[in-house]
Amino acid sequence: MKKKITSNIKKELEREFILEKPKDLSFGHYATPVAFSLAKELRKSPIIIAEELAKKFAKNEIFEEVNATKGYLNFKLSETFLDEYTTWALKNQDDYAKEKNDKSILLEFVSANPTGPLHIGHARGAVIGDTLCRLGRHLGYRVDSEYYVNDAGNQIDLLGLSIFLAGQENVLKQKVDWPDEYYRGEYIVDLAHKASEDFDKNIFSDKENIKILSDWGKDMMLQLIEKNLKDIGITFDKYVSEKSLYNKWDESFEKLQKNDKTYKKDEKTWIRSSDFGDEKDRVVVRDDGRATYLAGDIIYHDNKYQRGFDRYINIWGADHHGYIARVKAAINFLGYDESRLEIILAQMVSLLKGGEPYKMSKRSGNFILMSDVTQEIGKDALRFVFLSKKADTHLEFDVDMLKKQDSTNPIFYINYAHARVNQIFEKSGKKIKDVKDVKLENLNENAKNLLFNALLLPEVIEDTFNSRQVQRLSDYLILLASNLHKFYNENRVVGSENEQVYLKIFAMVALSIRTGLGLMGIEAKDKM
């Protein structure tokens, strides 16, 4: 819709302009302050310029009216234009708000260490990533979703050790000297019990077995993570193992070396990341020959770029922000265009319970399990909370508040609007196919505005995706639901002389809500 309008206006104005939405629909559906910027050029008052420009649109069919107010140019769309679009959308529901696009995107998110279940902080990145994925695909991009599995390194060793010691303590009933660092939490003890079943309890008597437990524990945790994600509607196209990429190190390393971006010092291999804005150079291979985490990420990004996507998006926790410079440096050193990689940082989530702060710590085991919250409030509410706030704001919410399943929860409000439409159709005994060809004419302002707002979904989706600001979609849906409720309260539909017309508009509203929620990974309810 917006594209057609933009091109129509451009034809008349013959220049670039900003198209915005007026604060108040009574001004019009769209507006542009173009006369203000022309004022300087033409040395005339913006008010006069706007009036002159408005005249140019007298014969344009998609506008019912174009007027100039205080220097603004305001556009009112014609009913015919809105009606034609509505009819098309209702007939092509599966294609509604879709676009064509030939760009490809590799979207990496979650990538939590497989050393424990997902906690509530991971959920934020997960939900945002999954929704961007859905939005991108809807807009025609080829989006591949990927989870990078850190299945090597100290953390995994620590997992094995933790299970091993937990087994000694809980299965073999031995006294254990716990080190400073290890994974705490019930799940480690559970793993120890399960290990004694899957293997044998003697597995805890020989330290040599820690390696086996590491590997086994990692697999168990990965399965759990996959389930946690599936429970909130997320599946990945691909899980990429860090370990499996290690044999490509020589290849990546050679590229870096060729560009003279690595050097040896103190028996270690360093990368000159400070050449590219990093605070200092970083170690990539330790003096004992073990690769650092960064090395793994270098190989991984080399691998990503070799696959030739147009764009790469990583969603990281905000605590990784210091890591951006060195990864971008490495990508540049490998000979790639680092500006194709975009990193979205999901800020911290602080949880409250009954007003009390809940300190999260993965190490200590004192963290809120994502699965617990999913169970308490449901996946829809969980997804909605994270999608209604922008990623880079610190988010605080109270678990107890989210447990409430009443109107304070916006997801209910939106669903209620959708269910209402469905109920009205049932009451009227009509189906969408009965009204999709009804001609919309002589609509009153309220009906026309409701329809207009329903038709905004495509541009909201595009804006949401392009800006990566997921909350714009949820805000829009709340607004649309509110419009529907308001109209419902003011107008009788079933049995009225406008029944057919209103049903068509309502069907359009419901379609937008359903499509929008679907992109958020939430299925619209037909009944409450």
Place this chain on the structure above:
RNA sequence: GUCCCGGUAGCUCAGCAGGAUAGAGCACUUGAUUCCUAAUCAAGAGGCCACAAGUUCGAAUCUUGUUCGGGACACCA
């Protein structure tokens, strides 16, 4: 000390590629149900947009400085 994010209504947050009287939800007050679901709606109240300077015809929005809060500054991931 350096870097990142944030400071907008009592609370949680939108708005920020500059533009018309600064918005929503929750909470609060008042009202609406012989009629399609009152799980709703309407009305009211609530604001030095952290502070200061600058750029501009115009700044919540851009720049700089200050301040407060959160986070990051590993050869851990």
